[in-house]
Amino acid sequence: MNTGADTITVDRLTRRFGDFVAVDDLSFGVHQGEIFGFLGANGAGKSTTIRMLCGLLLPTSGTATVGGVDVRRDPEGVKRRIGYMSQKFSLYEQLTVDENIRFFAGIYGLSRAKFEERHRFVIEMAGLEGRGRSLTRDLPGGVRQRLALGCAILHEPPIVFLDEPTGGVDPLSRRRFWRLIDTLSAQGVTVLVTTHYMDEAEHCHRIAIMHAGRLAALGTTSELKGLFRGRSIVEIDTGNPVMAMRVLQDAPAVEKTSVFGTAVHAVLRHGDDDLAELRQRLTAAGLTVGAIAPVEPSLEDVFLDVMDRRAS
């Protein structure tokens, strides 16, 4: 997995807080220009990992390099090569849009000419033309996130860490944000991003699923979906998904079930040969059943499956 060309290498990275192991023996690599997604339940250790990679938190053991720089030995060197958007809001709310840009440009030591160019770039990417004098506090969430990203990459870093950049943002703004991530990646910038949204995760080149501080799965979307090889998923349309789940749990062919929108997804142990039996069971329990059709596993199915297997 770790090729020599990786811009980020993580090797047995571990972080403890007292007795608690927040990140446990983590190893992976990220290629240059890749959009690398981090999935995991709350508290899985995603932010802790990112903070170690940004030189903000000292690893308890293990090593990592970012842009060829050891995070343990030279955190300041790492910081010069990265942009970082933390999970918390990272702009000054009492400052205007222009003032925020000017502040970060000043801290990063941009020259005057460079500043003009980057200022224009940020205003444009955030869609803030003519709003330079608005207080940041008064901007809508989606716009603020784009501005925060702009301020985090003012100095044009080759590697960017984004920790839940689209939390609490409407779908349209999320899509717009991801177009920015695509653009960065197309320019050769490596992006490591955490998210709780499956549609966003599908957008990543590769995805790492974390569970309780450990790496539970890693691969492209289709590689991860391959975890279901030999099993199949059927989607069952029913008026009462909760009841249907209870009935299906007793069927020997069913490994497990989960609610998927208004339907139920059932993971079957060996192929889709028992569909008639499932329908029988459900109708016998007095449920109205619509279509039962095999479906491609979604990333959400994969995620829940990985979580389940880790938990047991």
Next chain:
Amino acid sequence: MRMRAAVRRTLVLMWKELLELKRDPRLLNIVILAPVLQLLMLGYAATTDVRNVPMVVADADRSVASRQLIDRFNDSPYFTVTHVVTTVDQVDPDLTKGTAWMALSIPAGYGNHLGTGVPQTVQVIADGSDSNSATIALGNATALLAGYTKQLVAARSPAAAAAGFDARIRIWFNPRLESRDFMVPGVLALLLVVVTAIMSSMAIVREREIGTLEQLNVTPIGRGELIVGKLVPYAVLGLVDVVLVIAVALLWFQVPLRGSLALLFVLTLVYLLTALGLGLFVSTVSDTQQQAMMTAMFFFLMPMIYLSGFVFPIANMPRVIQWLTYLIPLRYYLVIVRGIFLKGVGLEALWPQAAALAVWGTAILGLAVARSTKRVR
């Protein structure tokens, strides 16, 4: 080149800090209203002058001389004779009820014996439940009686007076006997440390709470740059307070300034640095603004106030505690501010205190820099 980049970052941080402060709606209250109001309030409250003490007189003599003595008390700004009774046991109800704080008893035959050489004893009884006020009122009464006696003697026998009767009461440095002249500079010292230390204790921890500190920590900004960039804007606000508070002391309370205003200003600036350094240090070791506030208040400011000599005289403290007071910057500044205001002394007398403050300020700022890490261990 490196240096220039560092200076630029520091300046940019100061600029940002001032902008944020300017837009903080609480700023006016914290920087201007609160200090002035507190100085006004404390200036009036923290006075040990005891005036218009209600007094009951047991006059068993009822002579011209006794009435003269009573008038003498009544005319003094320190006493008000509420009423006159005849025997000493009649003063009791007034003292217990609190309608009088003090009683004067004049024995029968006082008038007749005056000037005959027979020693006369008048008795002063004070309500000791507020021992502070009682002591002061008794002092005033003693002074008044001494003055009166001297006058009587002089009237009857000028020779004796010339021979050197002396009441042996002398007041130094504060001849107007205004305790306010003594207290207001102290309140000024107290106020400056409280306002500036609390203000600056919010400086870094606020950014930690919002999340912007983490953002700053991935930038090239250095630890010293962070501390200096935060210090200077708050020093500017502190200076506004210094001017304001000194102006109120001089113009409103009319505390006489016997020494140099320029020296007062310069040494106050040094004092300001210690207070700001203290606040910033607290800010670097706290996780939340509330925690910073509590730490500043209970671990630093309160002990400082109690041990500085502002509330209790240092000379009366146990030896160990006396040693402890050397750690307290307020102690040095009190000497400085009272010295310049009341005694009019200059740097030739105050340099040890000034040096102590400078060392203290440098040390605490160094500690703040050392404590503000860009990476969590």
